[in-house]
Amino acid sequence: MPLEILLVLVVGGIAGITLLLHLTGRSEPFVLTPETARDQWLRHAPDDTIIDVTVSNDRHAALVRTETGAGLLWSFGADTVARHLLDFDWIEHPEGFEIQFHDFGTPGTLIRLDEIERAHWRHLMEPE
Amino acid sequence: MTDQISFPDAVQWAVPFFVAAILAEFLWIAVKGKGGRYETRDAVTSLIMGAGNIASGFLLGFIAYGFFMWLWQITPLDLGTSIPVIILCFALDDFRYYWVHRFGHRIRWVWANHVNHHSSQHYNLTTALRQPWTYTFTLMMVVRAPLILIGFHPAMVLFVGGLNLIYQFWIHTEAIGKMPRWFEAVMNTPSHHRAHHGRNARYLDCNYAGVFIIWDKMFGTFVPEQENDRVDFGLVHNIGTFNPLRVAFHEWVGIWRDAIQPGLTLRQRLAYCFAPPGYSHDGSRESSEQIKAKHLARHPEDRGTPGFEHFDTKLPSGQAERV
Numbered sequence: 001m002p003l004e005i006l007l008v009l010v011v012g013g014i015a016g017i018t019l020l021l022h023l024t025g026r027s028e029p030f031v032l033t034p035e036t037a038r039d040q041w042l043r044h045a046p047d048d049t050i051i052d053v054t055v056s057n058d059r060h061a062a063l064v065r066t067e068t069g070a071g072l073l074w075s076f077g078a079d080t081v082a083r084h085l086l087d088f089d090w091i092e093h094p095e096g097f098e099i100q101f102h103d104f105g106t107p108g109t110l111i112r113l114d115e116i117e118r119a120h121w122r123h124l125m126e127p128e
Numbered sequence: 129m130t131d132q133i134s135f136p137d138a139v140q141w142a143v144p145f146f147v148a149a150i151l152a153e154f155l156w157i158a159v160k161g162k163g164g165r166y167e168t169r170d171a172v173t174s175l176i177m178g179a180g181n182i183a184s185g186f187l188l189g190f191i192a193y194g195f196f197m198w199l200w201q202i203t204p205l206d207l208g209t210s211i212p213v214i215i216l217c218f219a220l221d222d223f224r225y226y227w228v229h230r231f232g233h234r235i236r237w238v239w240a241n242h243v244n245h246h247s248s249q250h251y252n253l254t255t256a257l258r259q260p261w262t263y264t265f266t267l268m269m270v271v272r273a274p275l276i277l278i279g280f281h282p283a284m285v286l287f288v289g290g291l292n293l294i295y296q297f298w299i300h301t302e303a304i305g306k307m308p309r310w311f312e313a314v315m316n317t318p319s320h321h322r323a324h325h326g327r328n329a330r331y332l333d334c335n336y337a338g339v340f341i342i343w344d345k346m347f348g349t350f351v352p353e354q355e356n357d358r359v360d361f362g363l364v365h366n367i368g369t370f371n372p373l374r375v376a377f378h379e380w381v382g383i384w385r386d387a388i389q390p391g392l393t394l395r396q397r398l399a400y401c402f403a404p405p406g407y408s409h410d411g412s413r414e415s416s417e418q419i420k421a422k423h424l425a426r427h428p429e430d431r432g433t434p435g436f437e438h439f440d441t442k443l444p445s446g447q448a449e450r451v
Contacts, residue, residue, distance in 0.1 A: 001140045010182070013147040014175045017254075020151070021168040024158065043360060047422060074368075078167035079249040081368035104385075105247075105378030106368035 029060055029075040037062035041073050044082035054124060056096075061111045063124050070125060072099060074109045081106060085125060097121065133209060135287035140182070142294045149298070150253045156303050157252075163303035164252045169370040171254040176372045177244060178257030184264070192269040196282035205279030217280045218288040218339075224275060225292055225338035228268045230349065233333050238266045239405045240379035247375055249362040251325055256300035261376045292338045296321070316341045319353045326359040327366075329423035330435030332416035351435040364406075364419065 021027070032040070037053045041064045048066040055062045060075040064082070073082045083101055088108075091098040096113035113121055157163045207213045232242035241260045248255050263269075275285050299321040307317045316337040324335035334351035337344050344350035353359060367378060386400040386408075396409040406415035414422070420439045423430065430436050 001137070001143075006140055006143065006182075009143045009147065010179045013143070013150075014172065014179065017147070017150060017154075017175060018168060018172050020154065021166055021171055026166050026171075027168040044366065046426070076249075076366075076368055077169050077370070078165060079170075079362075079366075081366050083368070101368075103378075104381040105374055107374070109368065 026078070028078070030078055030080050031059045032056075032062050032073070032075065032080075033059070034062075037064065037073055040080045041066075041071065041082055044073070044080070045071070045084070054121070056111060056113055056121075057117055058112045061109070063121055065124065072109075072111070074111065081109075090125065133281050133283045135283045138287060138290035139293055142297070146178075146253070146257060146297060153253045153301055153303055160303075164301060165250055166252055166254070167250060170248055170250050171252070173370045173372055173375060174248060174254040174258035177261070177375060178254075178259050180261045180372060180376065181257075181259035184261040188264040191264050192272075193282065193286070195269055196272065196276050196285065199273055199276040200282050203277045203279065205277070206281070207279035209281065209284060213280070214284060214288065217275065217284055218291060220275055220280075221272070221285060221288045222292055222337075222339045223343060224271050225289075226336050226343035226347075228271050229336040229338065230347075231268065231271075232266075233336065234404050235402055236379070236383060236405050236407065237401050238268060240383055241266045243363070243379045243405075244375045246325060246363055247367050249366055251300060251302055251322060251359070251361045253297065253300055255325075255361075256297045258375075262380065265380075295339045300325075312341075314340060314342060320344075320350075322359045322361075323351050323353040325361050327362050327364050328357055328360050329416075329420045330354065330357050330430070330433075331359060332364070332419060332435075334435060348438075354434060364414075364416075 030036075030040075032055050034053050034055055037055055038050055041050060041053070041062075042048065045066070048064075048068060048071075051065040051067065053062055053064050062073040064071045064073055066084075069084055069086070071082055071084045073080055083103075083106060085099075087102050089100040089102075091100065093110060096111045096118060098108060098110050100108035111121070153164065154166055157166065207216075228238075229242075232238045241262045244260050245255075245258050248258055272285055272289075276282055296316070299316055299318045301318050302322065304318040306312060306319050307315070311317065312319065316335070316339055320335045320337065320341050323331045326332075331351060334349050335341070335344050336349055341350065367375065369375060369378070383401055387397045392400075392409060399407050399409070404415055406413050406418070417439065420436060424436060424439060431439075
């Protein structure tokens with residue numbers, strides 16, 4: 001196939017499908033509730049025993065305390081990603097916290113929290 | 129010895145079909161309200177990975193092709209290009225695919241390339257196009273050497289390899305449940321391949337087939353999709369990025385960081401490169417065998433069911449033992 005035609009097909013195909021998905025509402029992030037956060041955490045870490053779950057007010061992140069330590073669950077597109085809070089940096093951000101994991105495949109995430117939540121989460125995330 | 133043989137690049141010619149099929153699957157899901165999920169950034173990442181795979185073929189394909197042409201020069205055998213020979217080549221190349229794919233899940237060096245294909249938590253036709261960029265670095269082209277040495281022309285081998293990939297496109301869907309029983313018995317199908325993409329303990333390291341599922345049945349890696357254990361797509365530890373560069377290279381970076389840790393023996397450094405994914409020198413990570421063992425400890429009722437036939441939980445500290 002001529003390279004120009006291949007290029008048009010690939011670029012046009014990607015652009016068209018992207019537009020179609022976005023315009024039909026396929027860009028909405030996963031919405032967490034305490035129940036779905038619990039289910040999602042156990043999906044990612046089935047060996048854990050959950051103590052409690054704190055869902056952010058924007059419902060896109062949850063702090064999950066387990067018997068082996070705290071973990072962070074957050075919306076990742078229409079799905080979720082979870083990490084135990086073991087090896088990370090915590091950076092203040094005007095909208096909340098930026099959590100940076102030392103992991104090339106999961107570099108980090110921005111947790112949007114209001115002022116009241118921020119103090120509470122800071123308290124929960126501190127090592128015991 | 130025939131050098132000047134050309135076959136079409138089947139994958140490139142299939143690109144319009146890929147786009148049309150994705151649109152058809154999307155519309156099917158939208159109309160029926162079932163049969164899979166689409167998410168914008170996930171799909172875009174997959175499509176860019178597919179485009180990058182074609183680009184990497186342009187940039188690095190000459191290495192494998194040069195190797196194959198060198199083999200072709202030294203072999204005294206030439207089976208020609210008749211239709212029966214092409215069909216035989218297709219079947220044998222599928223056998224080659226089974227082993228390369230199995231290596232891709234059991235050798236971390238090869239997994240570093242293949243992992244990106246499994247890095248989506250979705251399973252739709254765009255997932256089929258989430259293809260690696262670093263196949264050349266795995267050196268798995270050597271597994272094709274026997275085909276060329278017994279007389280299959282390199283262009284034909286690459287052509288049937290392309291057909292193999294095109295076949296695998298349509299099985300990346302939740303829109304198709306089960307195919308007729310005879311077809312499920314012989315061919316790789318959406319159901320069999322869904323199981324392969326599962327991160328559930330049951331489905332780890334199963335169904336490596338490309339076109340013919342018989343290879344898995346012959347070599348003991350076949351696990352049928354279970355109605356009572358819905359497939360959860362993705363990786364055991366799902367990645368948190370849509371950045372195609374991070375998707376393509378994250379496991380290579382992981383290998384590098386692991387292997388250069390201070391205080392390791394040479395054996396441990398090599399194990400981080402070539403042992404099955406999940407290896408760690410200090411036992412801080414879990415192999416698929418250990419994950420299965422832990423699952424059986426939590427769910428003893430699953431012992432002996434598909435995916436757990438060869439595992440027991442008797443070893444201490446979650447170490448699984450093949451029985």
